[in-house]
Amino acid sequence: MRTRRRTHRRSARVEYQLPDEAESASRARMLTSQFLARPALRAVELDAEHIDDAALIVSELVTNATRHGGSCRLCLHVSDTQVTVGRRRYPCSPFRATEALRTVTLQPDRGDGAHVRSSRPAVPFRTPELFDECRMVHARGELDLTTVAPLVHALEGARTGCGRVFLIVDLREVTFADGSILRPLREAWDDCRARRGWVRVVHSSRGIELVLLGGGVLGRFPAYASAQDAWRGTPTAARGAGHAPTSTRTADGEAR
Structure with a gap:
């Protein structure tokens, strides 16, 4: 007789209603950092870099929402493997409200700086002598x-x-x-x-x-x-x- 071992996945979800004002981006970053730093999420092994990445994405999303007018609802979902950040714009129908979600995947840092690649900068005209x-x-x-x-x-x-x-x-x-x-x-x-x-x-x-x-x-x-x-x-x-x-x-x- 075979038995299957059930895997219990940890997850948490929260939503915040934000007003239509420029200061909402700063408040959204604070709420995101506080939520992801909760003791209940320690088992997910979120480090400071992951929290900062999520806060950056949240700031971009909320800033875009307030620039184009209308309040928005910030949605955060944490699972064993990723932090998902999204927003819902109001007023609009529930089906049209959900926008594309951006994901910060929890991948180990290899320590070689390979997580960011860049092209070589353009050669300047000259370097000042002084x-x-x-x-x-x-x-x-x-x-x-x-x-x-x-x-x-x-x-x-x-x-x-x-x-x-x-x-x-x-x-x-x-x-x-x-x-x-x-x-x-x-x-x-x-x-x-x-x-x-x-x-x-x-x-x-x-x-x-x-x-x-x-x-x-x-x-x-x-x-x-x-x-x-x-x-x-x-x-x-x-x-x-x-x-x-x-x-x-x-x-x-x-x-x-």
Whole structure:
């Protein structure tokens, strides 16, 4: 006589109603992080990177929903193998409300940085002889739809005047960033390249790397470990250093 062993799968699901306002993205990230960090989900073995990935996806989804108007309902589902994030837009019929779900699959990190691939950055026109020839922009805290304006203004201010612009954007103190950083970085890139200069980004955040990858600009903005490395044109990968991602958990902050 054969017996079959039944496998008990752990899962949890929750939904949150969010208002039609820009601040909903920040609140959605907080709710997502709190839900996924609950003691009841410890058996699923969610680590900080998985939680940060889910928070990033949630921020993008909710930001898109609020930009196009209408409240939305955030849906989170956790199983033994994956975290599924989705949203429902209202008002509309229940059948049309469910949008395509995005999934963060829990795959072990092989430790070789192979989870993100990028093309080789374009060769710059030249490297300035002196570090002081570079212009610096620093940012810190959270960068999303409601907080990215200071960074936008700083990038614009750093490109005033004539001649070549070699711009270093230091994001090492940024605790969270979503797709809101893509447009100002693209505009700065286009402007500086047209003036035979460049833009280089200093960071060690896996979350920022995922945003750049998703926006199709990771090849333009490889990570640099320091402002000095950015000046010399030595990306982190070229130094043979593995990623040491910083957390993208939510925290109050601003860009300067």
